[in-house]
Amino acid sequence: MSVPLLVVQELRVHFPIRGGWFGRARGAIRAVDGVSFQIRAGETLGLVGESGCGKSTLGNAILRIVDPIGGAVRLGDVDLAALDAAELREARRRVQMIFQDPYASLDPRMTVGNSIGEPLLVHGLARGPKLRHDIESLLERVGLSPAHADRFPHEFSGGQRQRLVIARALALSPDLIVCDEPVSALDVSVRGQILNLLLELQRSLGTAYLFISHDLSVVRHVSDRIAVMYLGRIVEIAARDALFSRPLHPYTRALISAIPLPDPVAQRTRGRIILRGETPSPASPPPGCPFHTRCPIAIDVCRREVPVLTPKSSGASVACHLVD
Amino acid sequence: MNALAQLLSVRDLTVMIARREVVDHVSFDLAPGETLALVGESGCGKSLTALALLRLLPGAAHPGGGAVLFEGADLLQMDEGFMRRLRGNRASIIFQDPQNSLDPLMTIGNQLIEGIRAHRNLPRAAARAEALAMLNAVGISEPEQRLAQYPFELSGGMCQRVMIAIALAARPAVLIADEPTTALDVTIQAQILDLMKGLLRDSGTSILLITHDMGVVAEMADRVAVMYAGRIVETGSADTIFGAPRHPYTVLLLKSVARLDDVPKTPMAVIQGSVPAHEEWPPGCRFAPRCPLAGAQCLAEIPPDVTIDRDRTVACWRHGDVTAGRLPT
Numbered sequence: 001m002s003v004p005l006l007v008v009q010e011l012r013v014h015f016p017i018r019g020g021w022f023g024r025a026r027g028a029i030r031a032v033d034g035v036s037f038q039i040r041a042g043e044t045l046g047l048v049g050e051s052g053c054g055k056s057t058l059g060n061a062i063l064r065i066v067d068p069i070g071g072a073v074r075l076g077d078v079d080l081a082a083l084d085a086a087e088l089r090e091a092r093r094r095v096q097m098i099f100q101d102p103y104a105s106l107d108p109r110m111t112v113g114n115s116i117g118e119p120l121l122v123h124g125l126a127r128g129p130k131l132r133h134d135i136e137s138l139l140e141r142v143g144l145s146p147a148h149a150d151r152f153p154h155e156f157s158g159g160q161r162q163r164l165v166i167a168r169a170l171a172l173s174p175d176l177i178v179c180d181e182p183v184s185a186l187d188v189s190v191r192g193q194i195l196n197l198l199l200e201l202q203r204s205l206g207t208a209y210l211f212i213s214h215d216l217s218v219v220r221h222v223s224d225r226i227a228v229m230y231l232g233r234i235v236e237i238a239a240r241d242a243l244f245s246r247p248l249h250p251y252t253r254a255l256i257s258a259i260p261l262p263d264p265v266a267q268r269t270r271g272r273i274i275l276r277g278e279t280p281s282p283a284s285p286p287p288g289c290p291f292h293t294r295c296p297i298a299i300d301v302c303r304r305e306v307p308v309l310t311p312k313s314s315g316a317s318v319a320c321h322l323v324d
Numbered sequence: 325m326n327a328l329a330q331l332l333s334v335r336d337l338t339v340m341i342a343r344r345e346v347v348d349h350v351s352f353d354l355a356p357g358e359t360l361a362l363v364g365e366s367g368c369g370k371s372l373t374a375l376a377l378l379r380l381l382p383g384a385a386h387p388g389g390g391a392v393l394f395e396g397a398d399l400l401q402m403d404e405g406f407m408r409r410l411r412g413n414r415a416s417i418i419f420q421d422p423q424n425s426l427d428p429l430m431t432i433g434n435q436l437i438e439g440i441r442a443h444r445n446l447p448r449a450a451a452r453a454e455a456l457a458m459l460n461a462v463g464i465s466e467p468e469q470r471l472a473q474y475p476f477e478l479s480g481g482m483c484q485r486v487m488i489a490i491a492l493a494a495r496p497a498v499l500i501a502d503e504p505t506t507a508l509d510v511t512i513q514a515q516i517l518d519l520m521k522g523l524l525r526d527s528g529t530s531i532l533l534i535t536h537d538m539g540v541v542a543e544m545a546d547r548v549a550v551m552y553a554g555r556i557v558e559t560g561s562a563d564t565i566f567g568a569p570r571h572p573y574t575v576l577l578l579k580s581v582a583r584l585d586d587v588p589k590t591p592m593a594v595i596q597g598s599v600p601a602h603e604e605w606p607p608g609c610r611f612a613p614r615c616p617l618a619g620a621q622c623l624a625e626i627p628p629d630v631t632i633d634r635d636r637t638v639a640c641w642r643h644g645d646v647t648a649g650r651l652p653t
Binding site for chain 2: 199264
């Protein structure tokens with residue numbers, strides 16, 4: 001196996017809960033609580049989980065948009081989690097990010113050409129006629145016209161804005177793009193266009209993606225491997241087809257069975273696991289396995305001991321006391 | 325179908341914003357005990373249609389014609405007093421965002437009890453007992469304690485259960501549910517849909533379900549009406565809409581949704597272009613600029629609703645070509 005592009009080890013992000021006298025910390029939200037995984041060059045790792053599970057915080061922590069309190073994020077031989085501001089700026093050339101809301105991701109008062117070219121200017125990679133040329137070829141790369149460079153964001157639809165955001169992320173030829181819910185804010189009929197663009201760019205440029213989404217059907221379509229998060233931890237990580245054909249963790253099984261299928265006949269005939277209860281707050285996670293409060297098969301040990309993410313013979317890694 | 329057998333009959337409903345018809349001659353029927361899904365992308369007018377039925381349109385919008393026949397009355401012609409007695413009683417509505425639909429300054433118990441007593445002449449103690457029974461029915465744990473809690477103390481899924489409890493407390497004939505699970509996580513969505521199906525099976529309530537999610541439609545609906553740019557383009561039973569769609573938009577929309585059985589990492593089917601804003605709606609068929617089958621007639625003339633089978637209509641000049649398999653995808 002080749003050397004991984006990105007190695008995340010025991011990453012932790014806690015947010016203090018302040019209150020009372022002088023805003024002292026009263027506790028912490030453990031948004032990301034000891035997460036480890038790898039991404040190989042050119043592959044897509046899908047990261048799924050429900051709201052509040054810490055998946056977006058994990059993406060933000062990799063780029064140091066939020067600072068982790070522990071763990072490492074190794075990109076080649078640098079640890080992003082340990083860099084100072086100047087070193088970080090340099091390292092960020094190799095990792096870029098795309099967010100959910102293309103309306104909030106572009107400065108409304110800048111032409112889209114200037115937005116796309118800004119990373120090249122900041123890093124001193126192009127200016128003058130070369131910058132203009134680079135901006136125009138980036139626009140063509142994402143399926144827009146070079147003539148669009150002089151327009152403003154409000155002149156574009158949601159799907160076109162997401163193309164612009166992707167063009168800006170590509171400007172520095174990054175090795176990895178963290179895509180945080182990149183199609184969730186788009187109309188159903190436009191999502192496919194953006195997913196196809198991301199897939200085509202990966203094929204031609206070899207960019208790796210960390211693809212964060214709550215939509216399992218979309219994640220399945222774009223990913224090579226998939227990690228499932230629950231309450232700040234990865235509970236299962238496996239190759240895409242293995243995860244969908246043989247989900248091992250009880251949460252993964254419930255999650256897959258809850259996907260609404262756009263097919264009434266299939267919907268009527270499949271078995272469904274309806275979980276009871278609500279996701280606990282990450283400010284006060286339950287002792288033991290974080291999922292035990294909703295798990296249909298939990299036993300005594302699940303309430304006491306935190307299960308460790310362990311590699312299984314199938315190649316998947318699972319954090320569950322009851323999976324051999 | 326016989327119009328008398330319908331609980332709700334909407335005829336040529338039109339909603340105007342700034343002199344434009346953003347809901348344009350929409351017609352559909354809802355039978356007792358039936359679930360009809362009104363499905364479409366954002367901006368297609370599905371939520372405005374729902375609001376117009378109960379005369380809850382926001383300030384900028386107003387009805388521009390048509391009729392909403394419900395239990396023998398045309399709701400567009402009734403006075404506000406009649407509508408107030410109707411809403412939350414014979415016809416209830418729930419919205420996407422349950423936390424914003426509840427009063428943040430009132431306990432869950434007071435909101436439930438107020439709702440029950442507004443429509444039924446019950447003493448407070450009896451209304452409270454009824455509220456407890458409703459919370460139990462919607463699967464809320466520790467209902468006694470919940471009565472004393474405020475909305476901010478409850479999760480989104482919990483608030484939606486409370487909304488459903490309030491909406492169903494008066495045993496309405498119809499429940500209008502506008503994206504009831506869109507703001508919820510998939511495992512919570514599964515719980516809520518399961519709950520709605522059970523409660524409605526028991527009570528015989530009809531549902532008008534407004535959603536953009538084809539998976540939710542497939543799970544809940546008996547019949548489907550597909551909306552695009554202010555018009556209904558196709559109606560039929562859920563099985564025929566999913567199994568043999570006849571409008572090019574429906575065909576392409578179903579193909580462009582990621583499925584668990586498609587081939588990963590291959591190009592997905594797409595619909596070219598984007599959903600037009602209502603200032604940009606074209607003069608003929610509104611889907612024509614994105615439709616691979618569109619010809620001169622499609623660009624010039626609005627296609628009429630054609631009944632192609634019992635209880636099945638399509639508004640497309642080229643539906644014969646779709647049936648013959650000539651729609652490139």
